[in-house]
Amino acid sequence: MNQIANFMSDNAAAACPAVMAAVAAAAPAQPAGYDGDDWSGRLEAMFGDMFARPCAVLPVSTGTAANALALACLVPPWGAVACHSEAHIHVDECGAPEFFTGGAKLLLCPGDNGKLTPTSIDAGLASHRGDVHQVQMAALSITQATECGTVYRPAEVAALAAHARAQGWRLHMDGARFANAAAFLACPPADLVADMDVLSFGCIKNGGMSAEAIVLFDLGLADQLRWRRKRAGQMPSKGRFNAAQILAMVTDGVWLRNAAAANAGAQRLASAASDRLLYPVEANEVFVQLAPGEPERLRAQGFLFYDWGAAGSNEARLVVSWDTPPDAVERLAAALAAG
Amino acid sequence: MNQIANFMSDNAAAACPAVMAAVAAAAPAQPAGYDGDDWSGRLEAMFGDMFARPCAVLPVSTGTAANALALACLVPPWGAVACHSEAHIHVDECGAPEFFTGGAKLLLCPGDNGKLTPTSIDAGLASHRGDVHQVQMAALSITQATECGTVYRPAEVAALAAHARAQGWRLHMDGARFANAAAFLACPPADLVADMDVLSFGCIKNGGMSAEAIVLFDLGLADQLRWRRKRAGQMPSKGRFNAAQILAMVTDGVWLRNAAAANAGAQRLASAASDRLLYPVEANEVFVQLAPGEPERLRAQGFLFYDWGAAGSNEARLVVSWDTPPDAVERLAAALAAG
């Protein structure tokens, strides 16, 4: 029998030691509940330093909550959000953005390799008039790293932001795998969010346990977000446990180290299947065209992964996590190389 | 200088060792994310045994989320929920029930000691006609233990339930301090929820970390709740951490032991102020009439607590947590006895 090697999702990964230690340290009684603890009090300074500008930081329990609350602060109920047709907010959140915004619409745009461009946005919105009979374009949401495992370069983000700003739109970044993008680009984090109003800063896929952070660069939205968060059941009474996890991730570069490990594994797989990659491999996801029969053979060898694309297409998604054992990666690389 | 003794809120209490150990044990990578782990898989059997009937159990991150999601499953947007005028869902959830239900109304009813009765409900709804111009009564929500630190007896709950059922209403119990009620009554847990459709089973105030459980006794609502939970950003990708906490609480009676410790502290305080209690002390909260100047004197001695009632009324709320040091309780009892 073959040993199981799980490349299905970074959602099943371990929580990393730094996060677990931080949670343990937050166990004792504290002077105050909700966000009144020391950990919560340190978030804004920590992120302000990291992103080199003032921000408000509010932990929530899931990436879906982060995205939906962020969008609710940016668009009115009669507003619209332009996003990629494969964006998580459209295909994987059971309508959370519509729920939290009070019924705003997502307007879907195409884009190669999971990336939007000013041109692809214009194409997606070509038939949108914007008169009173239609929802009003109000925000652009981009995913970094993308759902295709690619990474926007800072110049690409800047071009999108300029396009959005010229039309008065607000800017949201879904950063469920922001750390993987940051590790790939190896530029100052500030350069990654230079034009954003709000970032959903993901931790859980990258070794966190149960907390993501909404990072607001438009401080004028902070009060609104606090009320929306409470009202959404996302303001925990022992908020320190969330804050402590997030602090642990961004202290001493844990988040970048974890992400770099995952990215490296993905690169190893990519090198073994370089002639049949569906998209450039830039983060921790590898999308690969398998041969007929190959999915079954790989699974028989103990490799777990999701089929991708249309039924029978033999496309596969391979996700490497921060803690995927290197030998599991090597074994899969060898299997892929063997075709 | 006096040592601080904190009676402000059980929201600032420690997370208990059993919960912290369970969280640590859930750290390693698992075969599947979301609710696909072993801990999540054991919840329903565990609660089914405890309550002696089938139930669906879905963890969420806060009591507000538990209550609001529960009510959303029970009442339509044009529905109404009868509740006590001091109910947490009305005064402490920033409109979460209205948000999650799509705009249902809470109709407020009076009731001594924080308790509703069939008569007090009738009084609260006396002017409600229920024709098409009004929201439609659809559910009753009661809090166990109540916001006044009192506990409904099973017969009281049964009378309320019969009153509700006779009018076709659904039944919700806000059990943020359900454990304290269960410890006080010392009856089988099943007797406490005999007539309920949904229970918000609280853990966090009672030594939990970051998870509460929605317990559905009407299994026909389970699919709906799963979709609503996802859509609310309350379905975590590493759901095992929530499930593990909840399992730890209900294993080997941890929840009852923690609650009993808190209740005992409250009884100690009550005995020291028995002639000036605002409500019977039955759970872990003590509401006491202080004398003019006494709040200041107590605070000068290091005791922290919230003022209660109207400004200048000298009423105080004293909350004992599962981990409040016995000597802190003794010192406060002595201070109260000294008047």
Add this chain to the structure above:
Amino acid sequence: MNQIANFMSDNAAAACPAVMAAVAAAAPAQPAGYDGDDWSGRLEAMFGDMFARPCAVLPVSTGTAANALALACLVPPWGAVACHSEAHIHVDECGAPEFFTGGAKLLLCPGDNGKLTPTSIDAGLASHRGDVHQVQMAALSITQATECGTVYRPAEVAALAAHARAQGWRLHMDGARFANAAAFLACPPADLVADMDVLSFGCIKNGGMSAEAIVLFDLGLADQLRWRRKRAGQMPSKGRFNAAQILAMVTDGVWLRNAAAANAGAQRLASAASDRLLYPVEANEVFVQLAPGEPERLRAQGFLFYDWGAAGSNEARLVVSWDTPPDAVERLAAALAAG
């Protein structure tokens, strides 16, 4: 057999000749649909003149829509509206304000004769803290004339407005019977709305057919209201029919003349029952304490009206419409005088 005389509601009254003529005149084809017609184009100037300040005027199909859309422009989903406990928005709109606002709450305040005062508002909100765990007070809604058939004097409105402004609240007036208030006070209409952000200007009860007007004095809300109105299905494709009705009402004083006729009938009834009025009679509604058996006797004489207050209280509401035949009023007055 006695002739029927209907004092149940001004909702069953005739549409007045001026309104019917205006509707007929709007029948022919026009150059443009929606609000692109001449009638719609004249609304703002007409109301601007009447109220002596710039305003935006958007017709809707019901008073409930007017109120709910107005409030949605004034308060966020996490906001609260202070209103009288008997306000139409609370007891007669099936939760429309909660629906349109995205779940804001109405906080109920007491007040004699259906009127709020700064003191009664403070009393109603005494337990409202306003911290992040609660909805945020955002607007005051008053009803002119009130649900008790009384009329706020301009100084009373000014005092309420000052109280509201001091706390940063917006101001809404439900004017379903605004015309009756205006006719009673006989002051310039501008004096009635001096402090308001939005007025729901009622026409239908006062001889209109199927249109009410939302009058926005805060022009900064106009775009938002246009989008909200469209999205609510309240922007008719042949908008001219609504606009024409409203214009007809405010042209040549039709609205005041109709209301004066209704008010005069109410005064006649009041004079016949002056020793048993429940509230001062100032508009077109008379609330009267009948004697045991009297409701039945009056109905046997052909008078139709609603019982009021608690079952068995023998309280009655008598509504006089703009078109109630004077002899019907005289007959009822005589019957009341006879006890």
Add this chain to the structure above:
Amino acid sequence: MNQIANFMSDNAAAACPAVMAAVAAAAPAQPAGYDGDDWSGRLEAMFGDMFARPCAVLPVSTGTAANALALACLVPPWGAVACHSEAHIHVDECGAPEFFTGGAKLLLCPGDNGKLTPTSIDAGLASHRGDVHQVQMAALSITQATECGTVYRPAEVAALAAHARAQGWRLHMDGARFANAAAFLACPPADLVADMDVLSFGCIKNGGMSAEAIVLFDLGLADQLRWRRKRAGQMPSKGRFNAAQILAMVTDGVWLRNAAAANAGAQRLASAASDRLLYPVEANEVFVQLAPGEPERLRAQGFLFYDWGAAGSNEARLVVSWDTPPDAVERLAAALAAG
């Protein structure tokens, strides 16, 4: 100077004599308000006869309200509606379906000539998985006549309905131009709605004034719809005016006669441009490919119409109304024939 001939929209058409007479007849005072009048009372029998099965009929003030309320009765907040990518509910209702449903999603499907087919629906939903992370498919909405001026044959509707039913979806028909479809098909109206749960029965474009009808064939939804309608501000206090209009339309075949007149005009235009029609002309809309410069020439001759398609495409939409003067149609036909 050329005489203006307006082919922009049937929204600017006249209200027809039968409707205006009915409205005038409803002017006098009635025994009861809201839906308590005789006209409202006759709607269900009239439509029940017409469609040969029991139905509930509730007037509303716009087609947007009809569609959005209908969908809200068919899909939950976490539900999805499959519709054509050019459907009015998606592109022309400012998010009303999302607002009224509490945030459900529209999933867009392709289809030639504005028509969906089982195959095109499958294509549109190919990437929709339907697991708990996604909204749940709950209804199909089709437009009859379509946004392209084409008409579904009964067999086409039956095929769509069978496809939908096999998957447990509910069925909605947006019949803003239902009369034009009925006049084109010249079959019993019952055959047009055989499989529907709800029909938005349009009147306004076809000679009505200010009322559309929601026709519910699933009577189990009637209570819900009454509450939703009230709550949406769509239950007018003088409901007789809406009911009278709708009755007038369906009495003595007015609706079919009006529609036939409009359709005939469209056929005349189509015959003059038969070689450059964008879609088959089956209702009262003609979509035509103009030559470069032709739009300007036609406008210079006094013809008003909307450009269609992409900017610079020289596509035009020509709408004929029930009351478009035949000579205006002849003049435009001649102009088109002259190319």
